[in-house]
Amino acid sequence: MAKIWLRDIKDHLNQEVWLKGWVFNKRGSKKIQFIELRDGTMVVQGIVTINDSNQETWDVCSELTQESSIEIRAQVVEHPKSVSGCELIIKEIKVIQIAVDFPITKKEHGPDFLLKRRHLWLRSRLQRSIMHVRSQIIKALHNFFHEKNYTHMDSPILTGTIGEEGSTLFSTEYFDKGNAYLAQTGQLYLEASCAALGKVYCFGPTFRAEKSKTRRHLTEFWMLEAEVAFNNNEDNMDLQEEMFKYVVQHVIDTCPLQLKSLGRKVEDLQKFIQPFAKLSYDDAVDRLHEKGSKIVRGKDLGAEDEVMLTQDYEMPVFIYNYPKSCKAFYMKKDPNNSERVLCSDLLVPGYGEVIGASQREDDLETLTQNIIDFGLNPESFDWYLDLRKYGTFEHSGFGIGLERTVSVITGVKHIRETIPFPRMMTHIEP
RNA sequence: UCCCUGAUAGCUCAGCUGGUAGAGCAAUCGACUGUUAAUCGAUUUGUCGUAAGUUCGAAUCUUACUCGGGGAGCCA
Known part of the structure; x- marks a missing residue:
């Protein structure tokens, strides 16, 4: 399977693709998890559900942290709500590296803190x-x-x-x-x-x-x-x-x-x-x-x-x-x-x-x-x-x-x- | 170089006229089938920038220093 960048994802609607990137953000509940995957060209949301994914994928997803690098296999589906117009149904996740304690969190930071990083x-x-x-x-x-x-x-x-x-x-x-x-x-x-x-x-x-x-x-x-x-x-x-x-x-x-x-x-x-x-x-x-x-x-x-x-x-x-x-x-x-x-x-x-x-x-x-x-x-x-x-x-x-x-x-x-x-x-x- | 302003938890800050510290967020654990800075509950977190001084006692007052932030001048 050819390498795909997120900005080109619309060309692959309803196909299964492999993507690499970083976990930009993650949230979830008992039965559904959302990963915002970032590859530098765009951020697209991926979904892992307890029903559609296997247990291993679910467990790997649970371990992911902000800015961890991963590779995923996913089905590209339409999603009118999102900027890209697409969403990813994640079938498989390979961890490249779990990022531990990424210092820049989702909340506010001061200029000195940010400039040093x-x-x-x-x-x-x-x-x-x-x-x-x-x-x-x-x-x-x-x-x-x-x-x-x-x-x-x-x-x-x-x-x-x-x-x-x-x-x-x-x-x-x-x-x-x-x-x-x-x-x-x-x-x-x-x-x-x-x-x-x-x-x-x-x-x-x-x-x-x-x-x-x-x-x-x-x-x-x-x-x-x-x-x-x-x-x-x-x-x-x-x-x-x-x-x-x-x-x-x-x-x-x-x-x-x-x-x-x-x-x-x-x-x-x-x-x-x-x-x-x-x-x-x-x-x-x-x-x-x-x-x-x-x-x-x-x-x-x-x-x-x-x-x-x-x-x-x-x-x-x-x-x-x-x-x-x-x-x-x-x-x-x-x-x-x-x-x-x-x-x-x-x-x-x-x-x-x-x-x-x-x-x-x-x-x-x-x-x-x-x-x-x-x-x-x-x-x-x-x-x-x-x-x-x-x-x-x-x-x-x-x-x-x-x-x-x-x-x-x-x-x-x-x-x-x-x-x-x-x-x-x-x-x-x- | 000059003027103003600041330094307290991992981050952002509160802490009044002196009585040795607190919130939100993050993190961790738990709850939840659609969230998008997700939400809700619980738990953990400190040489209060450094040094000296005043005081029975300093995050708080004084002085010096260090490092930031905003601006002036100068320019793009």
Whole structure:
């Protein structure tokens, strides 16, 4: 008999099959026992009755515990009540291993307890749903860019000193070349790739040694970055909007069961498919002043300001053209206002920033001066400056945080549940 | 780095102005032919985070430390 996965079980209605999996849950009475069998693709209920099964099967079933691994022979029957539409009449059970005292019970647990057992926590229903959605989001992102003929150009993870200033870097020894650093962004490399292939993106882990302890921060997270030659800041925002909507639609189409188990309503997700709102930084400051914020024009928006701004909208909001002093050295000066740069942040109501974007400074002199003004050494940016020497070009790009996107789409409050093994200030194992 | 908050049974927590601990769940045993966080009955469970101090007496008050949780800054 061929091996069968539970998600394909409908194709075997009224047949007898062999299945392998784990006991997700068990309950029963004197004459009937229910096993929820989980194999990673689905959970389907199996039934053992004292009448339909032999005594040995009944006794084996009685010994089963949560997360015991088993192999069963069963008849697949219809069962309209269940999610799969099927149920299993169990004829025979072979125990692979009885799991003793599985620590994660059916009742509530605290975050520290669960994080220390992340390797086991992943087996829970909610965690499996989140991981499935995450996987589909990754797929959607790749599909989106490939459909548009982008080239996937990965950036290095180990780098020299080059990179954004501000955030702290993780460092490691690199032979006799001193320290190497784990990348905080692939952007500068992606700009080089962009000059070679026009429309490019990279997707990989990034590392920030920030001592952030909030529900939106990880020290290791996955970021997709895209860079497009001859795109200005407007084009850039259009691209982000199209991409974000594509991803949301893909999840709606492919993950209905997972969204349901997460308690995420499709109507709420559809709010992310409406046209996004756009607000310039200066208009945002005006709006904030009307609402009673004490923000000083020229200073960065605080977390409270972002909440205040987005609560008027149900769709994501672009805030564009921030003050130069709040943003990175590589952003292009706004030709209409030398104190502003051509950039945007995408804020999602009830969550916060998910995408950071900008048009890049393409003038050699201005960029060199920016590097100096930001207290950086132009010599360590020599290859980056080359891009402005040999056929400089207007270009723009952005970075979207994968885990934040998963959070926003699944409605999961804390980012630590959106990555298989989260790395945070306080957690490095498992 | 700063602010707030917490650490009591395997888990989640209660324990008031000091008098050496309690609930629910889990586990174990039992009851029940359809349950789906099954239900019902019974039983078991503790260096009260660590160290010192105040006191006749500390889970409770004081100090320090350790480890969490939430947030700010920073960002995705």
